[in-house]
Amino acid sequence: MDDFSTQVCGVGALAEPARRALYLYVVDQQEPVSRDQAPAGAGLPRHTATFHLDRLVADGLLDTEFRRLSGRRGPGAGRPAKLYRRADRQIAVTLPPRRYDLVAQILAAGVERAARSGVPVEEAVRAAAADTGRRIAAAATPARSLGDIAGILAGHGYEPHVDGDTVVLANCPFHALAREHSALVCGLNLDLVAALLDMLGNGVSARLDPAPGRCCVVVQSGRE
Secondary structure, three states: OOHHHHHHHHHHHHHOHHHHHHHHHHHOOOOOEEOOHHHHHHOOOHHHHHHHHHHHHHOOOEEEEEEOOOOOOOOOOOOOEEEEEEOOOOOOOOOOOOOHHHHHHHHHHHHHHHHHHOOOHHHHHHHHHHHHHHHHHHHOOOOOOHHHHHHHHHOOOOOEEEEOOEEEEOOOOOHHHHHHOHHHHHHHHHHHHHHHHHHHOOOEEEEEOOOOOOOOEEEEEOOO
16 A cells, blocks of 8 residues: 555544544554553443454554553462554645645755854755655655656655656645745756656756746756
């Protein structure tokens, strides 16, 4: 299952009222809760709650651990209880896709770089964006065609469409920031994609070509 499907399933699990009540009860507690505590707190029958709790675990919203609630050890201490707590994994769905977490990491890395080296902040941010592009490329499978490159970009919210020797990025994953801070965000976007393409090779490059309704960056084969 791809990341988008996983995220949707996780959020969709909370559409069921009983499941949502259990989730809200569990995350409101300071300590993990048992199979007895959760249904009592959410006002649900235990047999119903057990099914929904396990579904929340399967969908990545809750984690489990086992612990003896009595604190006793050794023979006669009883079996450890299964406890539920909020999962560490973050789930969010935005349509169209937005990656404000990614741009925040780039901006934070850029500010730290500028503070260490004394270079202008904008220069440091764009260097951080290029580093991010190279990391994305290094983690990707080999790209042998524009379609492969489009697939890599799709995984980061760009909604690429291949048109001949060009890949048009139908979505900007940093849309709100790009609208308010166009020069900075379009610049870092270009450096991210250009560094990614350079790492992948294949003679594919990126250029700025702003237009309404899409990302300011266009990818093209055989363009220097």
